[in-house]
Amino acid sequence: MATLRLAGWAKALEYSDLPSDVVRAAVRSFYNWAGCTIGGSNHAATLIARQSLAPFFGASTSTLLGHKGEVKIDAQHAALINGIASHVHDYDDTHLDTIIHPTGPVASALLAAAEWRTGVSGQDFIAALVAGIEAECKVGLAVWPEHYDVGWHITSSTGSIGAAVAVSKILGLTMSETAHAIGLAATQVVGLREMFGSHTKSFHPGRAAQCGLLAAVMAQGGYTSSETTLEAKRGWANVVGSSKADILQSLDKWVGGEGEFSLVNNGVGRWEILRNSFKPFPCGIVIHPIIDACAQLHGEILSKNLDIHKIKSVTAKVHPLVLELTGKKTPKDGLEAKFSVYHSGACGLRFGKATPAEYDDAVVLDPEVIAIRDRITAEINTALTPDQAMVTVELEDGQVFTKTIEHAIGSLEVPLDETMLKTNAPPVLGEGATAASKACWEIEAAEDICNITQFM
Amino acid sequence: MATLRLAGWAKALEYSDLPSDVVRAAVRSFYNWAGCTIGGSNHAATLIARQSLAPFFGASTSTLLGHKGEVKIDAQHAALINGIASHVHDYDDTHLDTIIHPTGPVASALLAAAEWRTGVSGQDFIAALVAGIEAECKVGLAVWPEHYDVGWHITSSTGSIGAAVAVSKILGLTMSETAHAIGLAATQVVGLREMFGSHTKSFHPGRAAQCGLLAAVMAQGGYTSSETTLEAKRGWANVVGSSKADILQSLDKWVGGEGEFSLVNNGVGRWEILRNSFKPFPCGIVIHPIIDACAQLHGEILSKNLDIHKIKSVTAKVHPLVLELTGKKTPKDGLEAKFSVYHSGACGLRFGKATPAEYDDAVVLDPEVIAIRDRITAEINTALTPDQAMVTVELEDGQVFTKTIEHAIGSLEVPLDETMLKTNAPPVLGEGATAASKACWEIEAAEDICNITQFM
Incomplete structure (x- = not known):
């Protein structure tokens, strides 16, 4: 039942359900993601991806960050390229229990989709961002640590699921459609650890974002996958869980059950986004x-x-x-x-x-x-x-x-404060960095998410 | 060394190296693929994918089969949607040793890329098709059967690698760039068997085609991955080989070594495309x-x-x-x-x-x-x-x-003859089916592959 319960939970989650510390963590995560993405927008990996794929770009709906809103491309490629930029400096956030970098895949897909569809409020954006981050971290916890140990880059292998859940929310998918979107996302498992140290490490969260966006769009169109993808015998957890002995119990513990840690146990269980941390240094x-x-x-x-x-x-x-x-x-x-x-x-x-x-x-x-x-x-x-x-x-x-x-700066015990939260943006945006920073911090108040991307 | 040796072998392979029975098998495979794709072009899954993703389509360079050359979209989406159509009736070819359906991922990517770049001859197309099919079947053999047993849809999990190898050839990538393309393709592992019975089964070869095309294009642009992707400790074979005990020896046996079966042992080893079979019935x-x-x-x-x-x-x-x-x-x-x-x-x-x-x-x-x-x-x-x-x-x-x-019709022992090779095309193309059929059979003689797609 994990897949349908995740879909149902995500569909039902509303901004008004979110405790204030969760909202604050989401805004910080978004702010940090935007800074990392702007900062990574002129890295060689980002530029190569953009130039190589330019022949395939479609309608210009979605912002490529780092150009003050002046460069728009289609939502699929925006998700991919912003996702690459967000991770290329290894400066993005870390969910410490799984070492997932959670915001990259989810926010990259979500922002591109929100600009494509238009009319998505800052509050709905935040709720979708939280749903996606919770989803990817919880499915990550279910397969951790065997999944990572064997060689999967857990940020992307779970990130497509998080992105699909988030985008499904803002596109208004039903619970069943969301389950099929999770299936379409989960059947695209991106990320071998062998790629660490090359451009392709950053490709992983970008492609995960794109896979999740694609999954939600196709599922909304009626493309079917499975409503038992996560828990089925030859489904996601069993296949990528690397023979973890109690994989289905683990999936229930973190995702589909009703215990202390389960995602569906909303309001009683824990929020993974509160365990997200921000990096003072752009490396592992x-x-x-x-x-x-x-x-x-x-x-x-x-x-x-x-x-x-x-x-x-x-x-x-x-x-x-x-x-x-x-x-x-x-x-x-x-x-x-x-x-x-x-x-x-x-x-x-x-x-x-x-x-x-x-x-x-x-x-x-x-x-x-x-x-x-x-x-x-x-x-x-x-x-x-x-x-x-x-x-x-x-x-x-x-x-x-x-x-x-005892605890490095940036850890949960010694968190970065707001002013230390590196945005990476100043060297790229110059004087525009202040406006970008303000727009990100005020995302909650945006009537339409399109109103803030012009500064980014 | 498997990755670099595969890349080097594929780069060096020329049409003139191919024995006549290999060429004939390649033409039959292409013909059968075109028939299946045309026949699947009006299936609900194909139509949903096309309609859902239309907002993202880019420049119209590449033919969507089944419309007599009248519908062109960007190469990335053409690879995806033709790949879906090729498999949706479960009518496509089968490499019997691995139950890989080899032509779908490779031809879908290759045709889309050839039309995008233009000027690719029928002979170069055939050589690239053979290289891609050999690559995917050999890496498939290396991980078979554990990989399939645990739950991977081996057609797509190997198909992205085959597609990347094939497209790398027609784009003219160097050996090193081809190795990086293999890496970019291999890090996108598509296909859970849980999806069998839903639209997403057909999504798998389509997405594999698209992943391989994307990989070759980005690698040509200079995007780096790894030159040891297949054989590395946390590389493809170890991660998706499901703890197959002798995975690296198996990889050497089928791909990177010099023995009887190895792909690089060109001219002495065996050709997997000769072990490809065609289906009389559109099902498993x-x-x-x-x-x-x-x-x-x-x-x-x-x-x-x-x-x-x-x-x-x-x-x-x-x-x-x-x-x-x-x-x-x-x-x-x-x-x-x-x-x-x-x-x-x-x-x-x-x-x-x-x-x-x-x-x-x-x-x-x-x-x-x-x-x-x-x-x-x-x-x-x-x-x-x-x-x-x-x-x-x-x-x-x-x-x-x-x-x-003793042996079903369509098996290697009781092969379909040319007239029985179902094309699926007549009900879709009507009277145009004859022209499409002729164009496919004569692919070898095409000066530019663009000249034949107008009939398909």
């Missing part, structure tokens, strides 16, 4: 504690008027996942460097920060950065949680500095 | 022996001037897969009836044939057909091969007729 979240430590050490060393280049050695004690996911010792470009704890730590020490600029190819190949990078040793410490790290720097003169991080 | 191939037997019994009973409606009972001895895949006792419409050995056998007995007309919803609900259907008992006989069946009919007057099938 497992490196964040090390960057946090290194950036703080940068400040300490400089405050004593010492030379950051006279580092003799750096030892980072890290959780095992850090080396599994981000163990690249000699990244050859910016995308690979996001999977290098060594480059990321070196930027923290050298610059006191890690923003998209520190992942430019030129910085990755900068001899001064490489000199520091190559002095970093990462040691696995199985006693650490993923959120902890300890970094020790020894200078050539023998002075030693140590920093221990 | 496992039912074909029963329909064959029933249709022959129809002829025998009528030849004795006996009344086919006076059947007392029918007993069909079948391979176990028949009931696993097609055990629906009371199908409610034509799509479900394709998964009913009972309805299919009843049509063989009642009409002496099973064509798309026998899977119209009205026939499925016809009381006379239902009366025969409900008298059929299917018994599993594990001694039978999938190609064998034995059907016994007892009439009310006690007369008994029995037919044993």
Whole structure:
């Protein structure tokens, strides 16, 4: 029953049902997504996708973010390309329990669809965004961690389902149509982890957005799939759940049942969007504690008027996942460097920060950065949680500095405040960034979502 | 090395390398695909897809089959919608070793791309078609049967790779770009078997075609994926191979190695396209022996001037897969009836044939057909091969007729000849069917593939 119950829950959810903290989390998620997408709009991956696919563009209804509303393309391609831009800097949000980046697939599809259909209010947009994010995170929890371990990029493999649920809401699909949309989305499983470090990692949430949008549109037209897609013997959970032993119980626990965690247990269960977090650094979240430590050490060393280049050695004690996911010792470009704890730590020490600029190819190949990078040793410490790290720097003169991080900045325990919530937008939009920022924060009040995209 | 070797092999393959029987198989495959696609062009699933997605159509470059060249849409949507039409009657070809329907994903993408780019000769088209079909069948063999057993629709989960390889050839991608196209295609895994019996079964090869086309176009633009997608630890074979124990050896055996079966062992190994077969009946191939037997019994009973409606009972001895895949006792419409050995056998007995007309919803609900259907008992006989069946009919007057099938019509042992190769096209194209048929048979001679689509 998971599929139909998810469809029924999503169909019934209204803005007025949402607790205020859920609304606030949704607005923050949208704001952060818009900033990431604007910031990623001039990345090579985004530009290649746009240029390659231009011969196929249809009617210009939906905004390509990063051009102050001046570039519109068809909704299918807008969903894809905005989705790519949203993830290409690895700067987007993270649902910590599943490491899904939830807003990319859902918001990319939703904004494109809302502009295509017109007349969608900010409040209806928020309700649909929440429904989509809850759907993808809950189905993700049902298959976690086996699904990710075997090699699926869980952001996109669940993202198409979230996008379909969200778009189904604003298009006004019935419960049954929504179930068929979930089926059409779930039968398109996007995202192998092998792609990490290449442009295709960012293709994943973009294509998931497009798949979800397509699914909702076709289901509304009467295209049939199945009303038992998630739970069927040869349905989504069994096929992509990688032989998780209790997959159907897990699906019921998180999606279709009535227990504490189930999505349909609205108002009693928990909201996944409240567990969404925002990144201070544009790279895999497992490196964040090390960057946090290194950036703080940068400040300490400089405050004593010492030379950051006279580092003799750096030892980072890290959780095992850090080396599994981000163990690249000699990244050859910016995308690979996001999977290098060594480059990321070196930027923290050298610059006191890690923003998209520190992942430019030129910085990755900068001899001064490489000199520091190559002095970093990462040691696995199985006693650490993923959120902890300890970094020790020894200078050539023998002075030693140590920093221990319990919870990295950006975690639920040390959240980014509103002013720190990086938008990424200023370098792309210039003076227009203020207007874009204001429009995003005020999304709830928009009578028609089309009124705010002109600033984005 | 499988990915790069596949890319290198495909890039190097030329029309002049192809043995004459391979060329003939390719032309037959294309002809059969065109017939199925034209025949499926007015099915509800095809029409819904076309109507729902019309708001997103781009430049009109590529023919939607079934309209004598009068309807063109953008290449991406043409690939999708022709792919849906090609499979919607379950009438398309079958690679018997994997039950992949190989031509749908590849030809749907290839024809759309060739018309978009223009100037692609019939011979280059044939070489690309062969490359794509070999690629999808070989990667399919590498993961067969675990991949299918767990629930993937292997036609589409491998079809995107075949489509990407084929389109890469006609677009002129380098070996490295082709490898990245394979990666972009492989990271979009389309097709859950749960969808069998719904419109979405036909969506699968259509979407695979579109995914492969998109992959080749983006890779040519410089969008990067991975050059080790198939064989990497968290790459395609490991992720979708469902823990097949020797997956990497299997991949080498069929794709990247140099042994008897390997794809790169061109000229020494075997050609999968020679193992492609064509369907006399528009339904799952496992039912074909029963329909064959029933249709022959129809002829025998009528030849004795006996009344086919006076059947007392029918007993069909079948391979176990028949009931696993097609055990629906009371199908409610034509799509479900394709998964009913009972309805299919009843049509063989009642009409002496099973064509798309026998899977119209009205026939499925016809009381006379239902009366025969409900008298059929299917018994599993594990001694039978999938190609064998034995059907016994007892009439009310006690007369008994029995037919044993060793190899169903349409199998490699009893292939359809040219005149029997159903095109499906006549009811759709009317008098234009002859011109369409001629154009397809003469594809090899076409200077530009655009010259033949005007008849299709």
